[in-house]
Amino acid sequence: MxxxxxxxxxxxxxxxxxxxxxxxxxxxxxxxxxxxxxxxxxxxxxxxxxxxxxxxxxxxxxxxxxxxxxxxxxxxxxxxxxxxxxxxxxxxxxxxxxxxQDETFIKMKPTIVNGLFAAVLLGGLVFGRSLLGYVFHSAFRLDDEGWRKLTFRWGLFFVFLAVLNEVVWRNFSADFWVNFKVWGTMPITIAFTLFQMPLINRHTVNPAEEEAEES
Structure with missing residues (x-):
């Protein structure tokens, strides 16, 4: 090497x-x-x-x-x-x-961000575009079906995170919300990502095969 x-x-x-x-x-x-x-x-x-x-x-x-x-x-x-x-x-x-002087706005930030990502990803699918592929194309090489499924799953996951944030900040203390935002959201996201690996493996395209199809 x-x-x-x-x-x-x-x-x-x-x-x-x-x-x-x-x-x-x-x-x-x-x-x-x-x-x-x-x-x-x-x-x-x-x-x-x-x-x-x-x-x-x-x-x-x-x-x-x-x-x-x-x-x-x-x-x-x-x-x-x-x-x-x-x-x-x-x-x-x-x-x-x-x-x-209103803490509500910063507490709603994760809801807005996750809701925005969900709207973009799921909205893209409505128009036949798997937008997640544009973000992660350098990390993964998936076929069209793989990108559609992965985009759909991530879109729903962002909806879940948005709803979860609303439930937490509206029903628990500010300190609990901060702890959940830092120590809860990240492990949940990592776990969800790991659960997508079987799908990614099933739909991964071999670079050699991809080049052969294009030629």
Whole structure:
């Protein structure tokens, strides 16, 4: 194996971990800032201007999100679509929460983001387009049926996450919602992703066969 090949292999292995770090970083900031909100406001009185511990956490979450997106652009050379959309919604709803001193907006952010993704994916299928393939084409090579099934499943999963977020924030405390957002949503998403592997394996297209069909 040449040095160039080794370098590419190392980069391919590191990239998913870097992406995960950039996505989890702001969530960790959000969790710990909310957990230590009172201490932060007592230690840094200027933060009291935001109002409640959750709104302090929201402000720091917004800053961490911007830093994460910039870091992703610098280190990875691009900003993935989902974190970009999520980051934009964080900015809008976080700003509304702080400006109006209403925690409802930031709590609704996951509902809006997941609902938007669901609408795009399921709406694309209505018009005969498996849009998930445009996002993950570099990671997987699936046949048309595979992309349709995977897009449909992810669309329904985003609907599930949107509904679940509404149930949690409307029926439980703010602290419980933050804990669920950080420690609940990610494991659920990882578990769902793993359950899709049999479908992906069944519909994976061999690159050699794909080239033969195109020629």
């Amino acid at each position: 040449t040095d160039t090949t080794k370098k590419l292999t190392t980069e391919q292995k590191e990239e998913p971990f870097l992406k995960l770090a950039f996505e989890l970083g702001p969530l960790m900031v959000f969790f710990f800032a909310n957990f230590r909100g009172e201490w932060l406001m007592n230690t840094f009185p200027a933060l009291s201007v935001f109002g409640t511990p959750l709104l302090v956490a929201t402000a720091l979450f917004m800053i961490a999100t911007v830093i994460s997106l910039i870091g992703s652009r610098i280190v990875l050379g691009n900003i993935p679509l989902m974190p970009l959309v999520s980051g934009a919604v964080v900015m809008v709803f976080g700003a509304l929460s702080i400006w109006l």
